[in-house]
Amino acid sequence: MNVQTRLEANAILDRLVADGSTFSRNDARRLIELIPVTPRSWFAFKGIFKGPGSSIRGHAPGHGDVELKGESKEKTITLNVPASHRIGGYVVMHTPGSIYIELMWAETKMDQSGLSCLLDYDRASKEPDAMRIAAQKSLSVFFLTFNYISYVSWKQPEQV
Template sequence: MSDQDLPMEARLEAHALLDRLTRDGQTFARDDARRLIALIPVTPRRRFTFTGLFQGRGPGFRGRAAGIGDVELDGEGRQKQVTWNAPPVHRIGGYLVTHTPGQVVIDLLWIATREDLTGQSCQLLYDSETDEPRAMEISVQKTLTLLFIRLAYISYAPWKVPEG
């Protein structure tokens, strides 16, 4: 998580703003977006970043149980998240928030526990010169399978526009 901790008052205010911005609907409040942009510290955009999640299963057990017959127990799932050159992430309530110039990315805290990441993340786009919100986009997961390797990637689709 972030080295740049937000004060508790700012964190509580940001949480309320995030709840309102991510509600269902076709529009979002322009003032809420402006306030969130001002509240979350901006970090410089990185040219290249990488975030990956590797998942696997531990060793299983197969045997014979008296009175039951053949049994098989799968090993416990393991996962490792790897990041390289990624901007700081702020944990605010149930959200993970990253703010780079022109973009505030909002992930649900439990995003890594879902198989399909569609709708688990969104981004608020704004003009970095004027801090004027332009739109919000929602995540859509797509998958590419090559032999035994499955690559999932996220793209963003239009979701909401500012009111008025």
């Protein structure tokens, strides 16, 4: 994507995610045209695994026992995730029938609610259907907790 296309897409994204219960059909149609489509895979996964960092214990003369803790370890794993585009403060992925929009630094937040959304559209006519927003939920199994995102109804296209 060239600079002019990115600037236009950024302005459209700002308008689409602005407050309100509706969004512009024309903006949605134009965004669908601008963002390159990546084929959808039958399975995609993105996960972040966090673990404790290293630590050192010892005795410091005049201070007593001390412990220095290192930074926690973090590993990100992705599998078959569609190509993304960085546009302004957004990361955008376009698969047939849907455009995923996420705030650029969303992954640094513990709660992902409201930090991403989907623009759904009819694949044949390219007419926008609705926008759905992220709602984070948790599932605990024994000592593991899985956080996952589901998308709930948010905005409808404005009536002409």
